[in-house]
Amino acid sequence: MELDYSQAGFTEKQIFNTAVKLLPTINEMNSIVKTRNWASDYASLLLPSEKTFLHQSHRVLKQVKADNFIVVGIGGSNLGTLALQEPLGKKIFYADTTDPDHLKSIIKQCKGKTLVNIVSKSGSTTETIANACTLLKELKNYEVIVTTDSGSKLDKEAEQNGWLVLEVPSRVGGRYSVFSNVGLLPLAWSGLNTTKLLDGAELMIESCMSNDVEENPAAILASLIYLNYQKNRVVFDQFLFSNDLEALGKWYRQLLGESIGKHGIALTPTVSIGSTDLHSMGQSYLGGADNKFYRIVNSKFKNSAIVPKNNLAPNLNGKSFNKIMNSISTGFQTALANRKKPFVSFNIDKTEEELGGLMQLEMVEVMLLAKLLKVNAFDQPQVEEYKKHTRKLLK
Template sequence: MRPIRLDAASYRPFVAPEEVERAADVVRSLHPTLVERRSESAMVGWLDYPSRIGEETLGGVEAIAERVRRDADVFFVVGVGGSSLGARAALEFLGRDAAAPEIRFVGEDLSPTSLVEALEAVRTRRVVLNVVSKSGTTTEPAVAFRLLRETLETAVGPAEARRRIIATTDPSGGALRAMAEAEGWTSFDIPRDVGGRFSVLTPVGLLPMAVAGIDVRRVLAGARALMAAPEGTDPAADDPNRYAMLRHILYLKGYAIELFVGFTPRLSGVGAWLRQLFAESEGKNGRGIFPVTGKYTTDLHSIGQYVQDGRRLLFETFLWLEDEGVDVTVPDRAAADGFDYLRGRSLQWMNEQAMWGTYVAHRNGGVPVGRIVLRDRSPEAFGALVMFFERAVALSGMLLGVNPFDQPGVEAYKANLFALLGRPGYEARGEALQAEIAALLDRR
């Protein structure tokens, strides 16, 4: 049995059989375009990377991870977006073993608060920096890395600092690759044909996983199980494609927001990765489903009222983990709290009843609810989860008629930031922006 599966029946009664069949014909026509790597973008190397990653790369990741585990108290991942969210999701889902160093993520924003504690750790603890960026020119991680690197060199000297810096970047081009080669840092490649948000199963995510003590070979094995539909399978019946198809039918009916919900904190990082994966892949040309995330049952006490009785513009995707790997049982003795009916019951069982109770309440209230079920918290399950959603979002973008592998809207923000910060070559844009901002302030 695959480690992850779609509960397609959960979409009833919001999706009719005839709608599914019409959409299935479209999926059958688009599926070969993706699998045969003939999409409008060449950025589809993630589709088979778990099979084509070489032993040199995989063994190198494992060897360097072991060195980090011996030498470091703190391992910093310096990156933003696709350079950090996938690794963070893996660590929250799978955890780290007792021998692993503390793993921190920095370079995700420009707040000085985020860097103060990190810089102090560099001064006082044994640290290794893993700077992750395809180009090396993304502002947030570049600024954080510059500060961390300078502090590290002051603390341990330039020679030892070089041994404690690892760059994960483009194979041959870009500022970070040039620095890595000039300084002699250990480095790993981000494949040219894999975009950031699809890079979880490359050294971008594999190195932090291995440092945490996660068996990355098992992660890749789980991904391989979901890389493509088994031979002879109707593409429209394969779970990742079917999920993409069902959510697209809901989109055409006006459901423009998808609320991804986990019932365990272990899935919070997965939710953050999904938010980027779907927003950057689909949100183009005035189209796309807006992804938001929640954690039940916690958020039932905040947004639950709106979901139950608010405007009918969203649908939910429940991420249900069948086995969290731990459990707690209510003591089997009487108490005066009115909850004796739960004596001897486990929290896992109660959580499942909460999931089903929420599912029925929201569906009866007019909210479409789909379920994606994870078997357990194994490395295979995480690898399968990543490949499931990467395949699904690629097809979803194609169903929308957009390129799911670029992010032109992000570049607009970056250009404005460069201009306002005074980057050379952006002077004219900077002057125009300053004038626009001044006019806005005057109108206040």
């Protein structure tokens, strides 16, 4: 993974002056990792070095063989899994929102035995319950595994039905839970090497716990998002130059949005996919206001086709698709730089290690950013505001 922040709008001195303010938090995180303190808000930092869940997921999948896998869960319960499965694994079905057409199409495609993995921390998410009940009524040949908090309503229902239950450590919130069994079980079924995934994340934890902020990528990135936000750059766009990384962008959108979108903070995460969205948003990103900060993520296709000889665009003859995509991304970065619109860029390989590392980096980055913004990275107090009205309507 390569990170370039030379065009991010601030000097190293400015960045490090902000980053040093994070040292007390980094020290606190360090001590939580060292003492393996699962009672802390930072408990998710223990997941990469915790092999219990990894072994549990492998054991379960040795017992339960299935032809299909459905994750029934929404938001923090499925976005991390989707983010990694899309670039790296075989197809999993997702039942997230209550969409009867989508459910029907899943049921139709499930031939043979299906593993239905109901994922809900609280065990009472409306969409998840509605989807799970419908699936269990319609599917003929299935086994259920529940991933939930110990003691939830879903946990009790599982006991009555004899369903297998995998627990999520109670202090690990949905948006930080991808390296628990929320992600590990479906991803292992999907064929990912989840050992390498955790290895990549664990290595990144080490970098992000560094007291030398000049070498700490999470501290540097959190500082940059913060400094750009102070300059009224209220949109933080994840611009991913690969179709199969769109879900990674959407996972991060929740991570950032839910962690810092409180107390009237204006910072808003968005997702763009290259090169497609240059043909829709490129004009606005270049010609519109300087109110955005970009994280550009470049990655290579494994299978890089070559453009055949043709008369329409002779300059493309023999060029690889990787070369074309890279030239489009570089062209956009040059245009941004010429307009002094700030961005950081990543080059990553689509492997378990690198994507595991990137997601871990982004989780620590968001925790640190929340500190700079003086908000709690782990709660979501306003979500209840719409849920209570919905409950009234569904009484």
